[in-house]
Amino acid sequence: MRIDLHAHSTASDGTDTPAELVRNAAAAGLDVVALTDHDTVGGYAEAIAALPAGLTLVTGAELSCRLDGVGMHMLAYLFDPEEPELARERELVRDDRTPRAQAMVGKLQELGVDVTWERVARIAGNGSVGRPHIATAMVELGVVPTVSDAFTADWLADGGRAYAEKHELDPFDAIRLVKAAGGVTVFAHPAAVKRGECVPESAIAALAAAGLDGIEVDHMDHDTATRARLRGLAGDLGLLTTGSSDYHGSRKTCRLGEYTTDPEIYGEITRRAAGAFPVPGAGGDARA
Helix, strand or coil: CCEEEEECCCCCCCCCCHHHHHHHHHHCCCCEEEECCECCCCCHHHHHHCCCCCCEEEEEEEEEEEECCEEEEEEEECCCCCCHHHHHHHHHHHHHHHHHHHHHHHHHHHCCCCCCHHHHHHHHCCCCCCHHHHHHHHHHCCCCCCCHHHCCCCCCCCCCCCCCCCCCECHHHHHHHHHHCCCEEEECCCCCHHHCCCCCHHHHHHHHHCCCCEEEEECCCCCHHHHHHHHHHHHHHCCEEEECCCECHHHCCCCCCCCCCCHHHHHHHHHHCCCCCCEECCCCCCCC
């Protein structure tokens, strides 16, 4: 089995619609793909309607968190999307995304970048607006060559010149809320130093003690030595280890299935989940 547990659609900051995402996942030879848009479950219905036979969909989300001033992302799998407390927190984060993005556009303009909110809003479409949409606008304007190049201290990285904060969950609250909704939690790309400051490994131990299920080890932002270190840490803490592409369509260079999760780990995630079940494909709607 080929299992990719981290992918984004146009419901947040990917460039594939949810329907395109599942069709592309099947074309890439995946057996399982997780839809983990940022702080939203808005892509679920379209993805399920278009799900090809032979592909299983894991419903999830990537929750925006912050610990001691450091940003981090928590992957949540197979939770009940209707559970009210977690739904309310996701809404608070989403509601804060637009004014935060507008603030970053204003800071870029002060830095001499000829970017407009209208351009960013056009790029985001109906998705949950975020920094990758602003970065895409910067690429269009020739300010930076790639989206990744916008995530530096000069521009949009945490603490960068054009950075603005938004409402984010405390990760300990995120674990509690996801578990209460029957879901499973995995700390996304915990050592992605290219993105900015990372939480210390001592914090991962504290999160594990609070019920964190796993950490994402095999990821494009982790080099070989980092993966080995994280795998050892996970073993010491009794955490599951996953591998994922963090696919964003054409917005990033990673490919669906570039990194995958061991089937035994996937099986354990599904055994722990009580809020939702993986959805097997039944052929889908080719028009979706």
